[in-house]
Amino acid sequence: MIKGLFITGTDTGVGKxxxxxxxxxxxxxxxIDVGVMKPxxxxxxxxxxxxxxxxxxxxxxxxxxxxxxSLVNPYRFxxxxxxxxxxxxxxxxxxxxxxxxxxxxxxxxHRFMIVEGAGGIxxxxxxxxxxxxxxxxxGLPVLIVARPGLGTINHTLLTIDALRSRRMMIAGxxxxxGQGGQQGLAEATSPAVIEELSGVPIIGTIGHRSRAFxxxxxxxxxxxxxxxxED
Ligand SMILES: Nc1ncnc2c1ncn2[C@@H]1O[C@H](COP(=O)(O)OP(=O)(O)OP(=O)(O)O)[C@@H](O)[C@H]1O
Ligand SMILES: [Mg+2]
Numbered sequence: 001m002i003k004g005l006f007i008t009g010t011d012t013g014v015g016k017x018x019x020x021x022x023x024x025x026x027x028x029x030x031x032i033d034v035g036v037m038k039p040x041x042x043x044x045x046x047x048x049x050x051x052x053x054x055x056x057x058x059x060x061x062x063x064x065x066x067x068x069x070s071l072v073n074p075y076r077f078x079x080x081x082x083x084x085x086x087x088x089x090x091x092x093x094x095x096x097x098x099x100x101x102x103x104x105x106x107x108x109x110h111r112f113m114i115v116e117g118a119g120g121i122x123x124x125x126x127x128x129x130x131x132x133x134x135x136x137x138x139g140l141p142v143l144i145v146a147r148p149g150l151g152t153i154n155h156t157l158l159t160i161d162a163l164r165s166r167r168m169m170i171a172g173x174x175x176x177x178g179q180g181g182q183q184g185l186a187e188a189t190s191p192a193v194i195e196e197l198s199g200v201p202i203i204g205t206i207g208h209r210s211r212a213f214x215x216x217x218x219x220x221x222x223x224x225x226x227x228x229x230e231d
Pocket of ligand 2: 016017018055116
């Protein structure tokens with residue numbers, strides 16, 4: 001049985017946290033107990049001698065969970081770079097096994113888990129270990145958050161290719177308008193091109209400042225059930 005979603009993006013800043021939090025809230029409204037994880041967060045600001053993982057905190061608020069931060073976010077760093085690089089700079093070691101153990105504990109507590117990556121799927125998490133490796137080890141279907149505008153065809157197809165190279169389940173693509181940009185030609189035409197070339201459905205389009213995640217969650221349920229049947 002599918003126990004959740006791994007949320008990746010075509011890049012950093014595309015709206016993974018925004019979409020993950022929106023889905024978590026919508027699931028909670030549908031009375032589904034949802035747990036969250038941001039396994040590694042970088043670029044954390046210090047406050048009173050502690051690093052504040054803003055994504056992890058946003059996810060905890062959205063899902064309204066009481067799980068300890070050490071399980072939701074086992075690793076956090078101040079340097080605003082890829083996790084493996086931040087760990088090297090701060091002379092720490094990231095152990096993917098610890099992340100997998102935290103996930104197991106949380107997934108036993110919750111019916112559905114939402115796990116947010118960092119940056120995109122090819123970002124290095126630890127020495128010789130990418131987020132792609134983590135997503136594969138977690139065994140969750142992957143939801144891809146993509147930008148609406150120019151460049152998104154290339155970034156989205158590359159992300160899909162990477163996931164398919166491991167035969168991973170793809171739950172779909174969400175086009176998220178994080179910038180509130182113009183609705184130009186690229187925005188109007190890219191989604192259909194991505195669907196046609198990849199065969200992966202766009203299961204939702206989230207407008208700028210939109211809070212309408214109910215429909216996306218309905219499509220997600222249908223898609224996840226379809227994945228279950230096909231697998
Ligand atoms: N649909 C949206 N409407 C309004 N603002 C948005 C939307 N999506 C994202 N944002 C804003 O854009 C910024 C980047 O989004 P977000 O933090 O979700 O990206 P991310 O992919 O999680 O980034 P990271 O790689 O750092 O985790 C945030 O300030 C967020 O609030
Ligand atoms: Mg984020």
